Amino acid sequence: MKSKKICMIGRFAVGKTSLVDRFVKNHFSEKYQTTVGVGISTKIIDENTKFIIWDIAGFEKENHYKPYLRGAHAIIYVVDATEPESITTLDSILQDSPELADIPSVCFINKSDLTNEIQWQDAFDEKLAKITTQCFWTSAKTGEDVETGFNALNHQLL
Amino acid sequence: MSLPNHITEKIHQHYQASNWCLITLDQNNQIVQINSKASKELNIKNQEQDIREALPLLATESLNESFFLPFYNHDQFVYDVHFIVEPKFKYLIMVPIDLVHQQVQYKQQKAHIEQIEKIRFKTLLAALELAQEELINANDAKSFYISALSHEMGNPLNAIKGYNNLLQNNAIEINKATTVIEKNVNKLNQIITQALDYDNKNSHHNKSVFKPHQMVNELINDFKLQAQQKSIKLSNQMDKGLAISSHQTKWQQILTNLISNAIKYTESGSVTIKSIIKDSHLFIDIIDTGCGISDEFQSNLFKAWSRERKSEAKGNGIGLVISKMLAEQLSADLLLLKTSPAGSTFRLKFPYENIVSRKHILLVDDDQDCLALFEYYLTQARHHVTTANNIDAMAEQLKSKTFDVLITDLNLGESKATEIFTLINNSAKLKIVITANPTTQITEQLYQTGFDLVLSKPLNQLDLVNSVA
Numbered sequence: 001m002k003s004k005k006i007c008m009i010g011r012f013a014v015g016k017t018s019l020v021d022r023f024v025k026n027h028f029s030e031k032y033q034t035t036v037g038v039g040i041s042t043k044i045i046d047e048n049t050k051f052i053i054w055d056i057a058g059f060e061k062e063n064h065y066k067p068y069l070r071g072a073h074a075i076i077y078v079v080d081a082t083e084p085e086s087i088t089t090l091d092s093i094l095q096d097s098p099e100l101a102d103i104p105s106v107c108f109i110n111k112s113d114l115t116n117e118i119q120w121q122d123a124f125d126e127k128l129a130k131i132t133t134q135c136f137w138t139s140a141k142t143g144e145d146v147e148t149g150f151n152a153l154n155h156q157l158l
Numbered sequence: 159m160s161l162p163n164h165i166t167e168k169i170h171q172h173y174q175a176s177n178w179c180l181i182t183l184d185q186n187n188q189i190v191q192i193n194s195k196a197s198k199e200l201n202i203k204n205q206e207q208d209i210r211e212a213l214p215l216l217a218t219e220s221l222n223e224s225f226f227l228p229f230y231n232h233d234q235f236v237y238d239v240h241f242i243v244e245p246k247f248k249y250l251i252m253v254p255i256d257l258v259h260q261q262v263q264y265k266q267q268k269a270h271i272e273q274i275e276k277i278r279f280k281t282l283l284a285a286l287e288l289a290q291e292e293l294i295n296a297n298d299a300k301s302f303y304i305s306a307l308s309h310e311m312g313n314p315l316n317a318i319k320g321y322n323n324l325l326q327n328n329a330i331e332i333n334k335a336t337t338v339i340e341k342n343v344n345k346l347n348q349i350i351t352q353a354l355d356y357d358n359k360n361s362h363h364n365k366s367v368f369k370p371h372q373m374v375n376e377l378i379n380d381f382k383l384q385a386q387q388k389s390i391k392l393s394n395q396m397d398k399g400l401a402i403s404s405h406q407t408k409w410q411q412i413l414t415n416l417i418s419n420a421i422k423y424t425e426s427g428s429v430t431i432k433s434i435i436k437d438s439h440l441f442i443d444i445i446d447t448g449c450g451i452s453d454e455f456q457s458n459l460f461k462a463w464s465r466e467r468k469s470e471a472k473g474n475g476i477g478l479v480i481s482k483m484l485a486e487q488l489s490a491d492l493l494l495l496k497t498s499p500a501g502s503t504f505r506l507k508f509p510y511e512n513i514v515s516r517k518h519i520l521l522v523d524d525d526q527d528c529l530a531l532f533e534y535y536l537t538q539a540r541h542h543v544t545t546a547n548n549i550d551a552m553a554e555q556l557k558s559k560t561f562d563v564l565i566t567d568l569n570l571g572e573s574k575a576t577e578i579f580t581l582i583n584n585s586a587k588l589k590i591v592i593t594a595n596p597t598t599q600i601t602e603q604l605y606q607t608g609f610d611l612v613l614s615k616p617l618n619q620l621d622l623v624n625s626v627a
Contacts, residue, residue, distance in 0.1 A: 003210075003214075003217040003218050004218070005217070005218040012266075012270045012273075013270055013274055032267075032270075032271070033263075033267065034263055034266045034267040034270050035231070036229050036231075036236075036259055036262050036263045036266060037227075037228055037229020037230060037231060037236065037259070038227065038229065038230055038231065039231040040214045040215055040230070040231075040232075041214075042214045042217070050217075052214050052217045052218055057229070058270070064228060067225065067226060067227055067228070068227065070225065071218050071219065071220075073218070083277060083281075085277065119281070
């Protein structure tokens with residue numbers, strides 16, 4: 001079985017840890033707890049693949065996140081559907097680490113359950129299209145499309 | 159096999175710690191030693207275990223080079239991870255940093271929550287600003303709307319007041335004055351209806367066919383008093399035969415505003431309203447011999463609240479804005495064609511397809527009175543009308559000529575128009591039948607026969623002329 005290192009990247013409070021919890025433990029907590037550093041979880045995807053999911057602390061200028069990205073097989077970019085500024089964070093990350101553009105990736109547009117608070121425009125889709133090829137409207141809370149998104153990433157890695 | 163001194167010293171110096179997890183690997187990445195803390199906290203039971211399997215942290219690492227990972231969260235513990243490759247052995251050192259982690263996490267969590275609140279506040283503020291802007295715009299629109307309404311009502315009110323004064327001074331015949339007053343009361347009524355329509359976006363008034371020449375004549379009559387006061391000659395040079403299919407009330411408002419402005423800004427001379435058909439367009443020019451419009455003012459001409467103070471005329475400068483707006487609603491354009499100190503020409507440019515073309519109509523009815531009335535209605539709208547008063551005369555016409563339109567009564571003496579429908583169908587492009595008994599069944603049958611339109615008697619001029627247009 002091959003282990004694949006998957007890195008979750010995005011601004012703080014977009015729901016990276018919650019998405020991993022939903023995918024790995026099928027669990028969700030409303031309580032927000034900032035991740036400092038990195039948490040690592042594993043999940044067997046199929047008989048050939050095991051995902052080693054690196055849940056990396058929300059990007060901030062003072063964070064030394066680069067050591068965590070070393071050797072990544074794929075990236076999951078996470079943005080908050082209710083907070084468009086979280087897309088700008090991805091721009092900064094890619095400016096800082098342009099090598100990420102060559103790695104297979106998907107983007108999770110998270111918090112899709114907060115329908116009344118979603119602030120989305122077509123321009124954001126265009127922005128994300130420059131960063132990754134596949135986007136999924138996910139909800140760590142309801143589980144909507146979380147598994148679909150991870151499976152799509154696995155498909156890219158085949 | 160113990161940790162080399164230089165590494166131990168460094169860790170001591172950096173962390174002030176002496177208790178850490180230590181796993182020693184050989185060059186083949188096999189565990190050769192594991193201390194009790196590592197065994198307990200990382201749950202590695204024996205040295206046989208594959209280190210990559212046992213520690214997901216290392217699962218995808220080549221283990222051929224040194225690396226450092228700060229703040230690695232493993233279960234309830236947090237470590238700084240140092241993987242050090244030395245000539246003989248490789249060392250995985252995991253220094254517990256729980257206290258530091260707690261402090262950093264507390265600080266960051268606090269900062270993040272503050273930042274989230276700031277973002278929420280910013281979003282809320284932006285939404286409030288947007289709502290305020292929308293309110294201001296709505297308020298401006300309302301102000302404009304009220305001013306436009308009062309402006310539009312000004313002209314008919316002026317005519318009513320003027321003719322009422324003439325009546326009071328016995329300076330006009332009662333009949334003449336009441337005709338003008340009634341007409342302007344109707345105009346006011348139309349403006350109010352249109353205002354209500356404007357407010358109700360679902361309401362649409364249908365187009366109708368009318369003659370601009372006649373409309374201009376009526377407007378000239380309304381403005382006669384104002385023009386006479388300045389000795390201005392009002393001249394109607396519109397094509398008498400011209401009929402158009404459009405929104406009559408809007409046309410009336412536009413022309414009222416343009417003629418009113420022309421009189422307002424002309425001290426002597428004339429105001430001429432003239433039609434030209436050219437290049438697939440109908441042009442209506444309003445030509446005055448007034449003071450002209452300055453170069454600077456021309457750019458603001460169609461903007462609300464702008465009025466050049468070159469005349470003693472009163473007004474708020476809204477008339478042109480309203481006229482332009484109404485023209486756009488009619489798919490027309492309003493522009494200043496030319497201006498000089500000798501006068502100005504405003505031009506309305508209207509698409510040709512709305513001009514009612516002259517059609518050759520075969521009109522058939524066995525009732526002579528109806529035939530004469532309908533013929534009058536249609537010729538008034540410029541159409542060329544041939545009449546027939548029985549089915550044989552109709553057949554005779556259809557055999558020798560083709561017509562743009564056939565309008566026939568269903569019952570023609572003992573016969574019915576449907577009896578010769580094949581002939582009708584071959585010789586008329588548009589086939590209209592009139593019935594005095596428009597039941598659903600009869601109407602459906604007539605449509606099934608092939609008639610394009612079924613009209614019912616009694617029939618007024620507007621309905622008849624519109625059906626042909």
